[in-house]
Amino acid sequence: DKKLSLEEKGTVYQEMRTTYDRPISRLFRAINQNVYGADHPLAMSSGGWPDSIREMKPEDIRKFHADNYHLGNMGMVASFPKEMPLGEVVARLDAIFNKLEPKQESRHYTTESDVPAPKPAPAGTIELVEYPHKNEQQPGWVLFAYPAQLKLDTKEKTLLNLFLSNVAGDPTTNLYKLFVDSKTRVMETGAKGVFAFLDDEMIEGNPVYVGLTDVAPANMTDEKIRDVRQKIMDEMRRVASFAERQPNPPRDAR
DSSP, X not given: OOOOOOOOOOHHHHHHHHXXXXXXXXXXXXXXXXXXXXTOGGGSOTTOOHHHHTXXXXXXXXXXXXXXXXXXXXXXXXXXXXXXXHHHHHHHHHHHHHHHOSSOOOOOOOOGGGSOOOOOOOTTOOOOOOOOOSOTTOOEXXXXXXXXXXXXXXXXXXXXXXXXXXXXXXXXXXXXXXXXXXXTOSSOOOOOEEEEEEOOSOSSSOOEEEEEEXXXXXXXXXXXXXXXXXXXXXHHHHHHTSOOOOOOOOOOOO
16 A cells, blocks of 8 residues: 555564563563652663663664763773783774774763662552463462662671571461461462562662462452551561570580
8 A cells, every 4th residue: 555664573672572571571660660769770671671662762872872882981801812912902902992082081980879769659559560461360470579778788688588588488488378378378369389589689778579479360459469468567577576596505514
């Protein structure tokens, strides 16, 4: 009909669509926006979100490169044959770099201190995240997040990770018995597993996540999600109330 059309395809495009349409990808995008704020850098995808890429203009790309791709914000690892004297190599590189950037401009280099403080959603916010699937009753995750407000050193991160692996994980853990084990569970959600972990890769706040897997969509109501969250919090408070175990007293050598 002599009309123009645009077809989106290609290996990278297909990989992005496949990745970003996965339930886990959409769930973590939504929950990170709730933890940090929708426009916070740590809530965004470093690879770009397909829908946002469609809105990008040439000037956006040019500005990004101008702001970030300059010699003072880059590094290089180079390997040269031993036949090439080091002094000559350095002089040649110096000439190349001076040709690339003859004028050294004063620039501000972005560091961790430039990352803004989180602007989380109100405590108790519940969001249902949809994803494409041929089965409307496909089970999914229910994921809870504690705010990004921790400032932990390496030892504290290790201890917290150990605690989380003991409270939510295999059949011996507290939350598995509360929500999965048919003999001990306190409510029916359809969950087949539980997990918890500390996000120690984020440079701001180290949020903690607790999740249930394979929850039936019929059980993903605000009321039931609140009930699950309350039971998780009650269990955490119960564990926190345990008296600190005292070290064994020394024994006399006899």
